Every structure is written in structure tokens, then in C-alpha cells.
Amino acid sequence: xxxxxxxxxxxxxxxxxxxxxxxxxxxxxxxxxxxxxxxxxxxxxxxxxxxxxxxxxxxxxxxxxxxxxxxxxxxxxxxxxxxxxxxxxxxxxxxxxxxxxxxxxxxxxxxxxx
Amino acid sequence: xxxxxxxxxxxxxxxxxxxxxxxxxxxxxxxxxxxxxxxxxxxxxxxxxxxxxxxxxxxxxxxxxxxxxxxxxxxxxxxxxxxxxxxxxxxxxxxxxxxxxxxxxxxxxxxx
Numbered sequence: 001x002x003x004x005x006x007x008x009x010x011x012x013x014x015x016x017x018x019x020x021x022x023x024x025x026x027x028x029x030x031x032x033x034x035x036x037x038x039x040x041x042x043x044x045x046x047x048x049x050x051x052x053x054x055x056x057x058x059x060x061x062x063x064x065x066x067x068x069x070x071x072x073x074x075x076x077x078x079x080x081x082x083x084x085x086x087x088x089x090x091x092x093x094x095x096x097x098x099x100x101x102x103x104x105x106x107x108x109x110x111x112x113x114x
Numbered sequence: 115x116x117x118x119x120x121x122x123x124x125x126x127x128x129x130x131x132x133x134x135x136x137x138x139x140x141x142x143x144x145x146x147x148x149x150x151x152x153x154x155x156x157x158x159x160x161x162x163x164x165x166x167x168x169x170x171x172x173x174x175x176x177x178x179x180x181x182x183x184x185x186x187x188x189x190x191x192x193x194x195x196x197x198x199x200x201x202x203x204x205x206x207x208x209x210x211x212x213x214x215x216x217x218x219x220x221x222x223x224x225x226x
């Protein structure tokens with residue numbers, strides 16, 4: 001049973017560019033959330049997708065957008081990249097109708113903006 | 115807003131000793147989960163404790179939850195060098211387990 005998979009593993013972009021990160025949830029999971037983790041800090045919640053809609057959003061600007069596909073996979077898009085967007089981006093999945101509420105995380109995508 | 119905040123920020127112990135980490139939060143929660151992260155990689159789920167539970171065990175892990183004090187603790191017994199990692203608590207508002215608030219984590223170093 002594959003866990004949460006993210007691609008790519010590492011990415012280098014130039015300031016002002018746009019980036020798309022991808023996430024496939026754990027089998028049986030229907031909800032995907034994205035987090036940003038700066039070096040030495042805890043993850044910060046960006047947003048959550050369920051039934052192809054954004055359900056909750058953290059304190060992130062509109063430059064951060066996402067999408068969820070019918071197969072529950074998700075993308076995170078960041079426009080007009082800033083140096084401060086350099087971070088580890090983590091995807092988490094869970095089953096919204098499940099009794100147990102554990103969220104499982106992928107290995108993350110390390111984004112470097114230069 | 116609610117916030118999970120771990121204490122201490124860093125902990126260094128010898129192999130075989132026990133390690134205790136604490137987490138405090140601000141608002142009512144549905145559940146609290148502990149995660150481990152090795153060297154900036156993905157978070158590994160360790161244990162979930164619900165607001166109506168006071169203690170849970172999983173192997174060498176023991177988690178307690180005191181909702182009156184809005185705090186939780188994670189005890190790792192008989193620590194090993196492989197336990198060296200950052201540990202985070204995450205508070206969940208509902209049963210869907212997604213919108214977590216993480217603290218800065220506790221960096222545990224287990225020395226051989």
C-alpha cells in the first residue's frame with residue numbers, strides 16, 4: 001500500500017516564476033492538505049481539499065492556489081515566487097469520513113527560490 | 115487561534131534513557147497527534163489521542179493528555195540513536211484531521 005507520494009522531491013526556481021507541486025494521497029484517503037515548513041520551524045497549514053473544493057485555508061496569500069482531481073490527487077500552485085517561499089512543502093492525506101482522524105504525510109518537496 | 119507548542123525546544127540524552135516532551139495548546143480540541151520528522155523529511159505519524167482519552171501507549175511511546183491544562187506529553191522509553199529526530203504535536207479541531215496547528219517542535223538527540 002503506497003503511502004502519500006509527492007513530486008518532485010527537489011525543485012529550484014527563480015524569483016517571479018510559477019511552480020506546481022503534486023501529491024497523491026494514501027490509498028483510501030479522500031482529503032488532502034498542504035503545509036509549508038520553513039527551515040527550523042513547524043509546518044504551517046496552507047489549505048485543505050475535499051471533493052475537489054478548497055474547504056479550509058490558512059493565512060497564505062492568493063499566490064498560493066490548489067486543485068484536487070477526481071482521483072483525489074492534488075496540486076499546489078505558487079505564482080510570482082518570492083525568496084521567502086523557499087521551504088519544504090508537505091502534503092497530508094486522510095479520510096474525512098473515517099472514524100480515525102490520522103493524517104499521513106508525504107516526504108515533501110524541497111523548493112528553493114533563487 | 116489554537117497552537118501546539120512543544121517544550122523543550124531541544125533535548126539531548128544518552129541511549130537507554132527516557133525522553134519526555136511536552137506540548138501545550140490554547141483552545142478546545144478534538145484530538146492531538148504526535149509526529150516525528152527526520153532531517154527535514156516527511157512527518158511520520160506516531161500516535162493519536164482523543165480529547166476523551168487520558169493516556170495511550172504504542173510500543174515504547176506513551177502519550178498523556180490533560181485537557182484541563184491544555185497539555186500533552188510524549189514519553190519515549192529506552193531511547194535509541196534512531197530516535198534522534200524532531201518531534202511535533204498537532205492539534206485537531208475535528209474528526210477529519212487536517213487543519214493542524216504545529217509548534218516549532220522538540221529536537222531530540224540520542225547519543226550512543
